[in-house]
Amino acid sequence: MGRMFIQESINYDVHVHIMDSNDEAPAASCANSFTLGDINSYEDVIEFGRNMDLLTVEIENVNVKALYELERQGVTVYPQPRVLEIIKDKGLQKQFYAENNIPTSSFQLLDANADVDNLQEHLPFVQKLRTGGYDGRGVIIMKSEKGLEERFLEPSIIEDLVDYEKEISVIVSRNEKGDTAVFPTVECEFNDVNLVEFLFSPAEVSTEVEKEANKLAVRVINTLEMVGVLAVELFITKDGQLLVNEVAPRPHNSGHHTIECNDTSQFEQHLRSIMGWELGSTKMTHFGAMINLLGAENHQGPAHYLGLEDVLSNSGTQVHLYGKSETKPHRKMGHVTVFGDSLNEVREKAAKIKSQIKVISAVGNNES
């Protein structure tokens, strides 16, 4: 995220200073300046942020107490610590929806080491860690009593399993004046470990669903009074209802195609919103597909992009490697965007590209 944000910030000559606990982080090498530090450490965040004009995050899992303190000291923090606090805790996030009549699946909060016996009646359900889950981690789907023994023991939520038709995502942004702008909805296809494998833009939904999804996304960001880019993941249930699954207060995997397929990219939009500039046009300029480049099963070690040359010979295709030196199974190593004149065209090309490229370990063959 930081990396692509930097690529676009260069267009506006904005100095981007990055902090990460890994000095080989994807954003480290292309930032204007870099500080080694832990975003979960109160001291590191304070020390880093005290001299900044403006702070933002590429992940919500950050020390929010430190951000509150920096805000108190007069540093502008967008998205606001208040918003990050709600979103980073899936329990608070769900309560926020409930309190504001934002449609979402039914849920229940569980304390650490909650009693299993009470849970049986809720089966089947999804259990999610309240904090720290990411990219499919921290989520278990429970279908039978047997699963109950493998549940998380930390504070969590359980949610009704939604019988959905489609999973769509809406990227919305808001600046401090309260202007909002919504990108067209996109459709996500997940793989078996709950990671987005393909994304298609626009989503194949009715005009009413499109409008409803846009309105709902605007309602969420306005209710949060958030400044920045918010990704709103929605279920379309089999009876046509929209339910908010969860939100991310930042540019998101489901908005990467906007770099090639929309007037303004989600990264530039994030920059515009936090800088207090006019929000950019979100008009779609191409049909798009995005293929996540995930580390192959059984491969761990220095990354090698098998078949990259083949991908390069496709027209209407843009490769984005994130510069992570090591691959591991399911790790997001990059993505490829396909753009074209119809959904059929980009669907076909996306399938082809998916078959052409594989992220493996460069050192020997790790297949077991």
Add this chain to the structure above:
Amino acid sequence: MGRMFIQESINYDVHVHIMDSNDEAPAASCANSFTLGDINSYEDVIEFGRNMDLLTVEIENVNVKALYELERQGVTVYPQPRVLEIIKDKGLQKQFYAENNIPTSSFQLLDANADVDNLQEHLPFVQKLRTGGYDGRGVIIMKSEKGLEERFLEPSIIEDLVDYEKEISVIVSRNEKGDTAVFPTVECEFNDVNLVEFLFSPAEVSTEVEKEANKLAVRVINTLEMVGVLAVELFITKDGQLLVNEVAPRPHNSGHHTIECNDTSQFEQHLRSIMGWELGSTKMTHFGAMINLLGAENHQGPAHYLGLEDVLSNSGTQVHLYGKSETKPHRKMGHVTVFGDSLNEVREKAAKIKSQIKVISAVGNNES
């Protein structure tokens, strides 16, 4: 150039190490690493290049002797020193066209302090410094005997003044396998100091002229056996002939719109060609216009982009600031690309944007 090349190289996780004699150069802040050094110094270029896998240039005005030596030592240098040597000297460049039957205007080489008396019969003509000219500098148009006293005294060429209909440009690229790819021709509109003010893509020319221009550009790069991106500037004479004006062995101002308006940008194409990858599709995806942001007359000092907010509210518009801290009259400070569905649309928007933005000095009003 370096800056936009870096923005696109990030997509492929290519480590870009920049040398410039100014540590506030536009590319310095976003490079993976930076060395302070003079590209015209033999020692600096050798010292910088000896440990590189691959060297390229963003301007042809570089110490070519040092590049020859590095090539001898086994460093890959693209474009080749041999090509840079020809192109950086406008005399050798013209001789190259003459020797290879590449159509160009008639010319004559002048030694330093050449006798004025012989020149009168050639009037009117253009005098160009053989080396070191850039962005309209080093070029004088002589229309009468009076001008002859203001001529350059250094080695130069004089060329017949071409009575042209249009000035167009073709960006062509070639990799080491000898594959070539040509972008659609573009049309350039110059201001009164011979700098590109507007550019429109595609050029409004007949299919035959388009084909002829493409063929000519491919012929030039093949004859040079050059690896990299070559910008070929052409005159279309009033009787429909194509003449090569001059070439630049690198991404060029007349190809900036390719970032938004073509499948592959000229910067990615340059990367692909010098890395020995498959060349990318050059297909046009949008009609485009580019507006150079030139420093306003009478303004010198810290740069301020008056009207930038207004430009940001246009749809189909991408701003590129180069991050130069100081402006001066006619200095290229950035550009704005407009993309849309017709030439009329982008022409109108380009005129509007031109009237909205002005690069001035931030410190007071320097208007005299």
